[in-house]
Amino acid sequence: MLIVRRxxxxxxxxGNDVEIEILETSGTQVKLGIRAPREVSVFRKEVLLTVGExxxxxxxxxxxSIQTILKLFPPA
Amino acid sequence: xxxxxxHLGELHFSSSDTLTFPKGLPGFVSCNRFLIVQxxxxxxxxxxxSLDLPPIAFLLVPVPLVDPAYSLVIEEGDQExxxxxxxxxxxxxxFIISAHASAPPTVNMLAPILIRWETRTGxxxxxxxxxxxxxxxxxxxxxxxxxxxxxC
Numbered sequence: 001m002l003i004v005r006r007x008x009x010x011x012x013x014x015g016n017d018v019e020i021e022i023l024e025t026s027g028t029q030v031k032l033g034i035r036a037p038r039e040v041s042v043f044r045k046e047v048l049l050t051v052g053e054x055x056x057x058x059x060x061x062x063x064x065s066i067q068t069i070l071k072l073f074p075p076a
Numbered sequence: 077x078x079x080x081x082x083h084l085g086e087l088h089f090s091s092s093d094t095l096t097f098p099k100g101l102p103g104f105v106s107c108n109r110f111l112i113v114q115x116x117x118x119x120x121x122x123x124x125x126s127l128d129l130p131p132i133a134f135l136l137v138p139v140p141l142v143d144p145a146y147s148l149v150i151e152e153g154d155q156e157x158x159x160x161x162x163x164x165x166x167x168x169x170x171f172i173i174s175a176h177a178s179a180p181p182t183v184n185m186l187a188p189i190l191i192r193w194e195t196r197t198g199x200x201x202x203x204x205x206x207x208x209x210x211x212x213x214x215x216x217x218x219x220x221x222x223x224x225x226x227x228c
Contacts, residue, residue, distance in 0.1 A: 053187075055103050057172050058134065061173070065175040069175055069217070072215065074216075
């Protein structure tokens with residue numbers, strides 16, 4: 001992992017086409033401005049994880065899988 | 077109105093049953109219209125059935141039945157979609173279940189599905205903190221009535 005320190009207004013460049021500018025800091029949060037070509041996707045990591053989970057979950061489970069899930073309920 | 081689906085068969089519904097997800101779901105941004113489908117035998121689970129892509133149907137479990145103490149955090153952009161920053165009790169919250177024969181079922185606690193029935197809008201609220209897992213193994217479902225039931 002490359003570790004750098006930047007101040008507000010300073011910029012990181014990734015490859016030939018991607019720039020990340022530090023716009024603002026507030027407490028524990030940093031506001032970043034990202035300039036990248038349209039074809040380069042930029043996501044929060046949590047969103048990317050959710051994309052992966054949604055793609056797995058999108059095709060509804062089989063009846064057998066659903067019965068397995070329903071068995072997780074406490075017995076009557 | 078009628079929708080033919082590969083998993084739930086033929087569904088009959090009216091336009092007033094439709095839920096709108098203006099942002100779609102991550103990975104499915106073009107899926108903006110959904111139905112909640114509750115079939116006999118799977119309660120309290122339900123399906124979030126896409127009206128835009130019929131093969132797409134997510135299995136849902138109410139959040140309180142997985143973790144009654146779940147702390148709901150809604151980012152500003154999702155609050156704008158739902159149109160409320162009021163008490164979260166007004167929202168119907170579910171986790172999406174991922175279940176396949178080859179692995180134990182998991183729930184995405186990082187990104188609950190939130191529905192505001194008053195306006196029939198929904199979002200998948202992806203939180204920014206690392207408090208919860210995107211793939212927590214589902215080992216039990218509690219026997220507690222959900223905080224809110226969807227209107228008929």
